[in-house]
Amino acid sequence: MQHLLHPLKHSGVGALPTRVLAAAAATTATTTTTTTSNAVPHLSVSRLDCLQQPGHIQEVNQLLEREGMVKLSLGFPDDESRYLHGLIVGLGRFHGHGQPVDHSATRGWFWDIRPSASRFQSNGCQARSETMREFPWHTDCSYEDRPPRYFALQVLQPDRRGGGVFSALAARHVLRQLSPAARDALSRPDFRIAVPPEFVRSSGRTHLVGSILAPGCSASASASASASASIRFREDIVTPLSEAAARAMDELKRALQSPEARRETLHLTSETLPRGSVLLLDNRRWLHARNEVRDPERHLRRVRWDAVPFV
Numbered sequence: 001m002q003h004l005l006h007p008l009k010h011s012g013v014g015a016l017p018t019r020v021l022a023a024a025a026a027t028t029a030t031t032t033t034t035t036t037s038n039a040v041p042h043l044s045v046s047r048l049d050c051l052q053q054p055g056h057i058q059e060v061n062q063l064l065e066r067e068g069m070v071k072l073s074l075g076f077p078d079d080e081s082r083y084l085h086g087l088i089v090g091l092g093r094f095h096g097h098g099q100p101v102d103h104s105a106t107r108g109w110f111w112d113i114r115p116s117a118s119r120f121q122s123n124g125c126q127a128r129s130e131t132m133r134e135f136p137w138h139t140d141c142s143y144e145d146r147p148p149r150y151f152a153l154q155v156l157q158p159d160r161r162g163g164g165v166f167s168a169l170a171a172r173h174v175l176r177q178l179s180p181a182a183r184d185a186l187s188r189p190d191f192r193i194a195v196p197p198e199f200v201r202s203s204g205r206t207h208l209v210g211s212i213l214a215p216g217c218s219a220s221a222s223a224s225a226s227a228s229a230s231i232r233f234r235e236d237i238v239t240p241l242s243e244a245a246a247r248a249m250d251e252l253k254r255a256l257q258s259p260e261a262r263r264e265t266l267h268l269t270s271e272t273l274p275r276g277s278v279l280l281l282d283n284r285r286w287l288h289a290r291n292e293v294r295d296p297e298r299h300l301r302r303v304r305w306d307a308v309p310f311v
């Protein structure tokens with residue numbers, strides 16, 4: 001896999017030169033693994049029945065555990081997401097992953113991410129993912145008591161106009177820039193996290209009070225502590241409840257805009273994630289963002305799973 005260096009215009013992520021991942025290896029075998037130290041592990045999946053092969057799901061799981069991110073390239077048409085469905089069933093059956101999160105009684109596991117001005121999938125309100133606006137650094141479902149540990153995106157139609165670039169930044173690159181005081185403050189339950197209106201459930205709960213970092217992240221700035229860092233974050237719905245929390249939040253926001261964060265950011269363009277790509281991500285070890293969508297036909301399909309308490 002080859003890296004290209006050039007600047008991407010992405011206000012939520014920064015404008016310094018960052019890594020843009022080039023297209024990955026061609027499919028020549030049932031499963032081909034490509035891994036480099038600076039890139040997303042990549043598997044080419046030539047047939048749906050790879051799911052039946054011993055070791056395939058195990059390989060996906062190992063890469064997900066080790067790197068927190070895996071890219072899969074499907075070598076067959078799958079607009080019904082049969083592969084992704086089977087993969088998640090297998091991760092649950094053989095590797096203990098929790099069940100997928102139902103988006104609603106009618107839509108089941110999958111959520112279609114595409115711009116829409118009228119067809120909203122939740123509570124009759126437009127979710128941010130249903131707009132064409134950029135979406136700055138965040139983790140998914142930060143407002144949930146049990147945010148999903150993983151999510152996957154299947155590309156059904158990439159943005160043909162160069163927008164909608166998916167960016168990812170490992171939390172460890174952010175956390176190691178924070179002072180011990182900021183780590184400590186971010187690990188305390190001193191933040192009000194609002195539930196966006198479109199996701200207020202029947203309980204009517206509108207917010208939670210909790211921490212931004214899982215408590216274990218506060219202990220040290222060591223490499224091992226950073227590697228296992230767990231974060232939940234979405235700036236526009238977080239309110240610090242103390243002065244120390246406010247200072248720590250400012251420090252975190254500066255870290256997200258720092259040259260190191262920009263240097264470590266992966267930008268997965270439409271060339272890197274063409275139609276048929278599936279990206280799996282650890283939602284606690286990686287932050288992600290999206291720049292403005294330019295193609296109204298852009299269409300991703302998302303599934304989230306393994307919702308567990310944020311501790």
Ligand SMILES: [Fe+2]
Nearest residue numbers: 138139140288
């Ligand atoms: Fe997201």
